[in-house]
Amino acid sequence: MVRSVTSFGRSGVSDWLLQRVSGVILLAYFLCIGSALVGGVDYLSWRDMFEGTGMRVFTLLAILSLAAHAWIGMWAVSTDYMTERLMGKKGNVLRIAFQIACSLVIFVYVIWGVQILWG
Amino acid sequence: MLQVSIYRYNPETDSEPSMQDFQVDTGGKDLMVLDVLELIKSQDTTVSYRRSCREGVCGSDGLNMNGKNGLACITPLSETVKGNKLVVRPLPGLPVIRDLVVDMSMFYAQYEKVQPYLINDTPAPAIERLQSPEDREKLDGLYECILCACCSTACPSFWWNPDRFIGPSGLLQAYRFLADSRDLATDERLSRLDDPFSVFRCHGIQNCINVCPKGLNPTRAIGHIRNMLLARAT
Numbered sequence: 107m108v109r110s111v112t113s114f115g116r117s118g119v120s121d122w123l124l125q126r127v128s129g130v131i132l133l134a135y136f137l138c139i140g141s142a143l144v145g146g147v148d149y150l151s152w153r154d155m156f157e158g159t160g161m162r163v164f165t166l167l168a169i170l171s172l173a174a175h176a177w178i179g180m181w182a183v184s185t186d187y188m189t190e191r192l193m194g195k196k197g198n199v200l201r202i203a204f205q206i207a208c209s210l211v212i213f214v215y216v217i218w219g220v221q222i223l224w225g
Numbered sequence: 226m227l228q229v230s231i232y233r234y235n236p237e238t239d240s241e242p243s244m245q246d247f248q249v250d251t252g253g254k255d256l257m258v259l260d261v262l263e264l265i266k267s268q269d270t271t272v273s274y275r276r277s278c279r280e281g282v283c284g285s286d287g288l289n290m291n292g293k294n295g296l297a298c299i300t301p302l303s304e305t306v307k308g309n310k311l312v313v314r315p316l317p318g319l320p321v322i323r324d325l326v327v328d329m330s331m332f333y334a335q336y337e338k339v340q341p342y343l344i345n346d347t348p349a350p351a352i353e354r355l356q357s358p359e360d361r362e363k364l365d366g367l368y369e370c371i372l373c374a375c376c377s378t379a380c381p382s383f384w385w386n387p388d389r390f391i392g393p394s395g396l397l398q399a400y401r402f403l404a405d406s407r408d409l410a411t412d413e414r415l416s417r418l419d420d421p422f423s424v425f426r427c428h429g430i431q432n433c434i435n436v437c438p439k440g441l442n443p444t445r446a447i448g449h450i451r452n453m454l455l456a457r458a459t
C-alpha cells in the first residue's frame with residue numbers, strides 16, 4: 107500500500123502550495139535568463155552577471171525550487187504508476203528504487219549547482 | 226440494422242473477457258442505449274447489466290458507450306453512435322462481476338470516507354434546522370449527485386489510486402457537507418482530507434465534468450475544498 111511518508115511535506119496542501127510557488131520562481135528565473143540571452147551575451151557579460159550575489163542567490167533559489175518541484179512531481183508519478191495495485195509486489199521495489207534514484211540525482215544536481223555558483 | 230458490440234465476461238465460465246456482436250433493428254427510431262440493451266436481452270437473455278428507473282434518476286445503468294461514460298437510459302443513439310456502430314463496455318477501472326455489471330465497493334468506500342451526512346450535535350429544533358435562502362443556494366450543483374460513478378470511473382487519478390484518492394464523486398459530496406451552513410464538523414472534515422492523496426491527486430483533468438449525466442462540476446467543488454484547506458493551513 108502506498109503511504110505518504112516519502113512525500114515532500116507529508117501534507118497535501120504543503121506539497122501543492124510548494125509545487126505552485128516553486129513553479130512561479132522557476133518561471134521568473136527562466137524569464138530572467140531568457141531576457142539576458144535575447145539581449146545577446148558573451149563570456150564577459152555572462153561572467154559579470156553571475157559575479158553579483160543577487161544573481162547567485164536567485165540561481166540557488168531556482169535550483170532549490172527545481173529540486174522540490176522535481177521531487178513532488180516524480181513522487182506523484184511513482185505513486186500513480188509504480189504500485190502494488192498495478193504491478194504486484196515488484197511495484198513496491200521499483201517505486202522505492204525509483205524514489206531513491208530520483209533523490210540521489212536531485213541531491214547531486216543541487217550540490218553541483220552550488221559548486222558552480224560559488225566554486 | 227445497428228451494429229452493437231457488447232463486453233461479455235462470466236467469471237464462472239470464461240477465462241477472459243470478450244466482445245460479442247449483435248444486430249439490432251431500431252425501427253429507424255432514436256432509441257436510448259438502454260432500449261437497445263433491452264432488445265439485445267430479448268435476443269440473448271444471458272446479457273447482464275444493471276438498470277432500474279430508466280429515467281436518469283437511480284444511477285444504476287452507468288456504462289461506457291463508444292468510449293464515453295454515461296447513463297444508458299438517457300443517452301440517445303444520436304448522441305453516441307458514429308458510423309452505425311455502438312460499443313458498450315462496463316465502467317472502466319472497477320472489477321467486473323459479470324458482463325456490464327461492476328463491483329462498486331471501492332467507489333462506495335470512498336463515499337463513506339467523507340461522512341456524507343450532517344454532523345451537528347446541538348439539540349435539534351422542534352421542526353427543522355433552518356437555512357437562509359442564500360445558504361441553501363450554496364448546495365445547488367452538489368446535492369443533485371445520484372452516485373452513478375460515471376465521473377470517478379472516468380478519472381485516471383481514480384484508476385491509479387482508487388483506495389486512496391476519494392475521486393470526483395466523493396469529493397463533490399465532501400464539499401456538499403463542507404458548504405452546508407448546518408454542519409458543524411468543517412474542521413474535522415478538512416483534517417481528514419489533508420493528505421497527499423484524498424484531494425490532491427486531482428490534477429484537473431476534468432473528465433468528470435465531461436461525463437456527468439447531471440451536468441455537475443466536481444472539479445469546481447474540488448477547487449473549493451483545496452481553497453478551504455489552503456485558507457486553514459496558511
Ligand code: SF4
Pocket residue numbers: 369370371372373374375376377393394397436437438439440441443
Ligand atoms: S457527480 Fe455526476 S457523474 Fe459523478 S456520481 Fe454524481 S451524478 Fe454521477
